Amino acid sequence: MAVSGAFMLLYLVLHMVGNLKIFLGPEAIDGYAAWLRTILEPAVPFEGTLWLVRAVLTVSIVAHIWSATVLTLRARRARPVRYAVRNKVAGSYAARTMRWGGVIVLLFVIYHLLDLTTGTLNPHGVHLQVYANLHADFTPERWYVTVFYVLAVVSVGIHIRHGLWSGLQTLGWSTNAREKKLKGFSTVFAVVLTAGFLSVPLAVTFGLV
Numbered sequence: 001m002a003v004s005g006a007f008m009l010l011y012l013v014l015h016m017v018g019n020l021k022i023f024l025g026p027e028a029i030d031g032y033a034a035w036l037r038t039i040l041e042p043a044v045p046f047e048g049t050l051w052l053v054r055a056v057l058t059v060s061i062v063a064h065i066w067s068a069t070v071l072t073l074r075a076r077r078a079r080p081v082r083y084a085v086r087n088k089v090a091g092s093y094a095a096r097t098m099r100w101g102g103v104i105v106l107l108f109v110i111y112h113l114l115d116l117t118t119g120t121l122n123p124h125g126v127h128l129q130v131y132a133n134l135h136a137d138f139t140p141e142r143w144y145v146t147v148f149y150v151l152a153v154v155s156v157g158i159h160i161r162h163g164l165w166s167g168l169q170t171l172g173w174s175t176n177a178r179e180k181k182l183k184g185f186s187t188v189f190a191v192v193l194t195a196g197f198l199s200v201p202l203a204v205t206f207g208l209v
């Protein structure tokens, strides 16, 4: 879970920073999208690097879901008889929100790909016209799309806050002395990532770009 999560996290950081190009204008963000397709050219063919990243992400998503399923089944097997009295402890609350949170994030990603990658669900939906696609998506008349994105991105943030902290523990970086610092780091990381992502739909809806 930790290793596949780390790949997806790295992608999300780059994706969020790339999205901020919208604040530099249409040429900047559309040019950036075009550049993404030419990385390592001519050593690598057109879109070659992009497809490599897509392959790594796909393997990471499958590995992440597979690990989550194995862990859930193992937890169930370890406790086949349910507790008669179940106190709400912090650990089990986090685990529950991670499972359902993960499903919500996955559904959002499927919608998001149909919206901004294939353009199928986007009112403009023209390949490589990222600025126009984003404006068509988050125009004030379609405020409900912005609200949906805000809720989805906050779910991503919550998932990452707990996931990053769990991952750092899995990788053995957490000691008693470091626990508080790593928890704080995970929270700050998730908040910055979430704020960066949210800034784009909100800026479009409120007419700032």
Ligand code: HEM
Pocket (backbone or CB within 6 Å): 012, 015, 019, 033, 036, 054, 105, 109, 112, 113, 116, 117, 128, 130, 134, 149, 153, 156, 197, 198, 200, 201
């Ligand atoms: C709310 C802020 C977000 C905006 C404005 C945004 C925007 C975009 C745009 C414009 C594209 C198409 C880029 C291109 O074709 O060059 C894209 C692709 C993508 N986005 Fe986002 N995104 C956001 C949040 C997210 C989040 C939170 C995730 C993951 C949880 C995500 C995952 C992806 C993925 C996997 C792709 C496909 C990349 C590819 O294979 O071409 N995005 N996004």
